Amino acid sequence: MPGVARPSDVGEPLGPLPQEFAAIVRPELPSLIKEIGLEVTRAYPEYARLLDGPYGQGIRVGVEQSISVFVDQVAEPAAPSALRDEMCRRFGRFEAYEGRSLDQLQGAYRLGARIALRRAKKVGRRYNLSPTMMLSFADALFTYVDELEALSREGYLEVRAASVDHTDTLRRRLLHLLLAGPPVPRTAIAELCEQTNWALPEQVTLVAVRAPADLEPLTADRDILADFTDPQPHLLVPGPLTDVRRRMLDHALPGTHAAIGLTVPTVLAPDSLRWARRVIELIDSSIIDDAPIVLCEDHLITLWLLSDPVLLDQLARRELAPIAKIGASRRERLIETLRIWLDTRGTAAQMGELLGVHPQTVRYRMRNLETIFGEQLVDPESRFSTEAVLRAMQLRARGGEDPL
The missing domain is CATH 1.10.10 (Arc Repressor Mutant, subunit A)
Incomplete structure (x- = not known):
């Protein structure tokens, strides 16, 4: 809350901004809002284009709310901020929808704070405000910016989480179709490939993973399709299992044992997974020696002899x-x-x-x-x-x- 400043860097607590400060600053708001708008759109041309578009009025309202609520809460710490909160979340959602990070929006917030601080220094000299009060203002202002960024981050993560969940659902559905075997309509696979931006390969390698299992997404290649919600976790690697892919699996499946199926034409993906799962069964039966990663191609005769x-x-x-x-x-x-x-x-x-x-x-x-x-x-x-x-x-x- 801006009315109470956080401790300064030198360790001495700064006092709260007096309510009279709001009365001094409030007349500056119209021109300050205009100045911030000009400076931000100059630094971030993308926002200038948005202001001229169908969302322009909503963006202006959001900027005005972000600045006005700060002054309102100086005058009255319990002043409501619901509209401001929602507008900040919308800004974060918009950045997510546009496929950007939050860096640009955070930069705009901080640029606005520097412009507001510059204006406050002029006002301070005009009214002979004490250095302590100006420090309190600066501290409260940047605390307030942190609050705005946190609200925008909520909206941003909300969209990203929903997007990731939806995309993961589509990718699992695509994996299930590829493993269902014929007769699966090729159009259904093509549509899911387009929706998930996944290129259908000519060959695939299936991997059966011993449950329970978890995939480390930070080290897994993005083109891998996986379903770790299945009682028999598995994943699909486009193309052959190269040395690079092998190292990636070692890092993406830490502490998990897996069987690598044969690299086959994509239409034979169900067979590759079937063989890999059979190797897991034979490992569990002590017929095949256990290891973190076992290759089906090393046990083809065993698979054939014990297939039926x-x-x-x-x-x-x-x-x-x-x-x-x-x-x-x-x-x-x-x-x-x-x-x-x-x-x-x-x-x-x-x-x-x-x-x-x-x-x-x-x-x-x-x-x-x-x-x-x-x-x-x-x-x-x-x-x-x-x-x-x-x-x-x-x-x-x-x-x-x-x-x-």
């Missing part, structure tokens, strides 16, 4: 049917020997070293396997199917699952 668990069960029953009725202990030894042979095609000595048994034991087991499986180990297609099943079983065992 039910189908894998059926394939395992078919391929391993010849040993299904053998006792569990012997069956496990034969399966392990068969897996090592398919992996290495090694000699009995080499396989024995890997299995921790005598080479003669390996030869004995291999004769048993050849007798049991027969042509299945000779035919390339059957042998490939068996090898795929055994590798999938080994992956399942890492996660503590029953391999069959």
